[in-house]
Amino acid sequence: MATQTYTQIELLSANGTVLRRVSTAPPRLPTNDEIPIIDLAPIDGTLDERKALTSRIKAASENTGFFYIRNHRIPEELIQTSLSQAKTFFDQPLSEKMKIDSSASNVSSGYHGVGSTQSDLSIFALALGEREDYFDDVTSHPGADALYIHYPGIPDVAADSDIDVGIGSHTDIQCFTLLWQDNSGGLQVLSAQDEWLDARPIEGTLVVNIGDFLQRLSNNKFKSTVHRVYNRQPDSRYSMPFFFGFNPEAVCKVVPSCVDDEHPPLYEPISCGEVCS
Numbered sequence: 001m002a003t004q005t006y007t008q009i010e011l012l013s014a015n016g017t018v019l020r021r022v023s024t025a026p027p028r029l030p031t032n033d034e035i036p037i038i039d040l041a042p043i044d045g046t047l048d049e050r051k052a053l054t055s056r057i058k059a060a061s062e063n064t065g066f067f068y069i070r071n072h073r074i075p076e077e078l079i080q081t082s083l084s085q086a087k088t089f090f091d092q093p094l095s096e097k098m099k100i101d102s103s104a105s106n107v108s109s110g111y112h113g114v115g116s117t118q119s120d121l122s123i124f125a126l127a128l129g130e131r132e133d134y135f136d137d138v139t140s141h142p143g144a145d146a147l148y149i150h151y152p153g154i155p156d157v158a159a160d161s162d163i164d165v166g167i168g169s170h171t172d173i174q175c176f177t178l179l180w181q182d183n184s185g186g187l188q189v190l191s192a193q194d195e196w197l198d199a200r201p202i203e204g205t206l207v208v209n210i211g212d213f214l215q216r217l218s219n220n221k222f223k224s225t226v227h228r229v230y231n232r233q234p235d236s237r238y239s240m241p242f243f244f245g246f247n248p249e250a251v252c253k254v255v256p257s258c259v260d261d262e263h264p265p266l267y268e269p270i271s272c273g274e275v276c277s
């Protein structure tokens with residue numbers, strides 16, 4: 001096997017700037033364990049089917065913290081409507097776009113049909129070994145942000161060009177992220193061996209990834225993993241991430257099922273508002 005070479009990247013996280021070793025090799029496809037495709041249909045199944053689903057989500061959350069979901073129940077029509085709204089918005093001249101104060105925009109409204117943070121977090125509560133209603137009290141009015149992202153294409157990009165359009169290496173700070181990406185590709189996820197994985201778009205799926213706050217509450221059992229996006233092609237890339245948080249003022253401690261004599265809590269109780277803002 002060829003020798004791997006590595007470089008250092010700089011990450012801005014809630015804990016300040018962190019250096020991380022990364023391979024300089026081009027991204028490779030993930031294995032099924034690294035970024036599994038999980039079918040959510042068993043949510044309505046028998047108790048055994050739901051347990052099997054929970055253990056798949058647990059394994060993925062503890063491994064890379066990224067997985068694709070199938071049968072996610074977000075209607076394709078809602079996705080397409082949101083996407084065309086986003087494209088219409090981005091097609092306007094910059095002067096028009098600047099008129100919209102981002103704090104006043106309602107890009108998240110399209111997602112309201114998606115389901116509540118409560119029901120989405122119940123599966124993570126089960127995967128952590130708690131009752132499914134464990135997070136209900138802290139998710140009655142969660143902070144939730146939706147983004148539409150437009151990565152302009154680079155016409156005539158030379159193979160050796162160092163022009164990059166994208167989002168640099170980062171972790172997501174909230175509980176978890178639900179991501180729709182178009183067919184461009186470009187999302188890369190750092191593996192446990194510090195290699196970039198190509199989290200390519202897969203038809204009919206969305207990407208879910210664990211954020212810093214859930215990693216913290218899980219006493220680091222669940223992984224909030226570094227990822228980045230580059231659009232190195234002539235065409236635009238569009239994506240729609242939705243970041244799920246907890247009630248901003250709710251002070252949350254490491255969940256009891258993740259603490260024992262050998263694993264004392266690594267973190268003090270804190271609110272999502274304090275660390276996620």
Ligand SMILES: O=C(O)CCC(=O)C(=O)O
Pocket residue numbers: 147149167172179181187227228229239240241
């Ligand atoms: O555009 C994407 O595919 C992901 C964007 C992302 O990682 C983020 O906004 O945190």
Ligand SMILES: [Fe+2]
Pocket residue numbers: 170171172227
């Ligand atoms: Fe992200």
